[in-house]
Amino acid sequence: MARLIREKDWAATPLGPVPSWPQPLRASLSIALRSATAAGVLWGPDLLFLYNDAWSAYLGDRHPGSLGRPVSEVWADIWPALEGQFRRVYARAETVNAVDARLVRSLGGRIFDSYWTYSLLPIGLEDGTVGGVLAQARETTQGVVRARQDHFLLELSEALRRCERPAELLDAALSQLGRHLGAIRTGYGEIDPEGDRFRILACWTDGDAVDISGEYRVGHFHGAASDPMRSGRAVAIEDGEAPGVLSDDARAKWRSIDTRAAIVVPQMVAGRYSAVIFAHDRAPRLWTGAEEALLAAVNDRLWQSLSRTRAEAALRRSEERYRRIFEQANDLIFTADVDQIITDCNPATAEALGLPREAVIGRSIREFVSEAGFEQTTRMLRQKVEHGGTTRHEIEVQRADGRPLYWEINSALTMDDAGRPIGLHAIARDVTDRRRAEERQRLLVNELNHRVKNTLALVQGLALQSFRDGRPAAEARDAFQERLAALAVAHDLLTRESWEGATLAQLVEGAIGHHNEAERRIDAEGPEVTLGPKAAVSLVMALHELATNASKYGALSVAGGRVILRWTLDGGDRLRLEWREADGPGVRPPERRGFGLRMIERALSADLGATVGVDFEPSGLVCRIEAAPAGRDS
């Protein structure tokens, strides 16, 4: 450089030949030329520019043409920003220091930002005035841009973390990116799995540009120019109007959306072209490597955040679905920790226990079951811990109001990530009704067994009494059959009334109705009275024996004989019943009382608590019964 300056013909310039240069200029220039960083001297009222080797690198193809030229010409694009500073150095002999000052360059038809750290020092003359400026400069664009981008990405990450829904996330990222780049439009699109269509999910604009959200086929905006993206490479187009850059079709599309510059950065996921982020500008724009890197970084963060929010949204939906099942299930669902403290329960569980949910949660299972029940649940828990799987058992549970419930509980352990049990989840069903039905059934079967045995004992008694020694076999057989039939009638009546008892009129009809089939020989009448089961059987058997006796020996053994059967209720609880035979043969007391009369006396006195009187009056047999209708033990 020093040689270049020495050899240049300065005589024709305002500086004049080198030997005539004032001492301060020479001294300053000497310093500048020996500086490793960019340095130079701007001399005289026109600030003619002399610079060192480092500075020549900044000038590019404008070196060496710029040597000795006025600075207002060399730095024409930034001169308006710098003129005031030089004036200050000149007029007041002040030093100007600038750190990372932004200078908008306009070179070769391109406008771009650049950042500089520089100092301008006055060079004093012997008379005390300022003769020139010693300048030192360092371009800091890269560092400044990187720092701004780091800051931007940090803020973006912060903002994305706060977003919960994919749409919010996209809005935040695209608007911040658009403002940061000074773009007219930014957008984010996803490519379908087949790779031939893509959807712009979100689009930010500066307010003037049109929103291009929507679904397109791949290549819609760029034609073949978008091909590199399939293999993960970004596409940056400085000027879509420049010849050969876009197809006619693509250019027409760009015009329709008022766009001349675009950068599109693809996102590859597992080797597949999956998403794009893009920025557009209205004017031609040289997209820098830093900007491309920034878009890639935003793309990456956006993809991750979208995956997160989508997964979270899916999880929320799934949780919501299961929460609804949990809330609405009729089954009782609850969870507990390993100490059997209830950690959650559904409304059905709370309702079954007769408590609000909050009053169930936090309490121990122990509080709802007996000591033995708690041993059972503890045993079940231990079984699951030791052998895994699920358990199923029935247990008595105490409701808040003290009522016992039976639950059938199915439960399994809940594990942490390391496979250690941290609690259990259980589904229970209230089987109280079933348990009660089973219990009732057991009682019924037991009772049935008793009744059958009892009936067999009765049959045994009837057989023994019917087949007594010395009685003609045919007669005994007939008597036995008649008695069995009477017993069957009594059972029929009781079965019809579910063994609750039967009315006296029903019993009379059942016991002696067949004697009235041809003509009405037994005239029965009385108020409605209900008899208990045992009394009913006894009365039917007694009436049967009376009628049989009357048919054999009494009023019903001759034509025209009658029986008048009357009953009354005294004071509502004392039954008086009279069997009076009339118009029969003359009767006398028998020498030996047969089974029939014995039974009447015994059975009725035993089963009805009745007093029974049998008289053989000249007009016929009279049987008077006085009893409590329901039987004496009821």
Add this chain to the structure above:
Amino acid sequence: MSLDGVRILLVEDEAIIAMTAEDMAGALGCRIVASAATLAEALAAAERGGFDVALLDINLNGVDSLPAAAWLKRQGLPFVFTTGYGSSGRDPAYDDVPLVTKPYRLADLGAAIAEALGR
């Protein structure tokens, strides 16, 4: 083994069955000296005494006859349970009391009475 002349208190709520028991007792040479069909009658008859052994129906028209059994046991009076239920679910305190299930078999009834009398 003779049961001739053994005096029996019969506690049975079902008249026909009571008559059966009566006839069977007669066939065994025993005599029914007192009958009862309710718990109250049974307790009263037991207190009156005059019998060697009691035949006690466990269920008297739905009422448990155990109070009568307890009284007899306290007095050291021998007795036999009769029942239409099976032998399960009995009070273990009366495990040593003979049980005859209905319908009766003459031989079973005789053996139970003999066992109760320690014969």
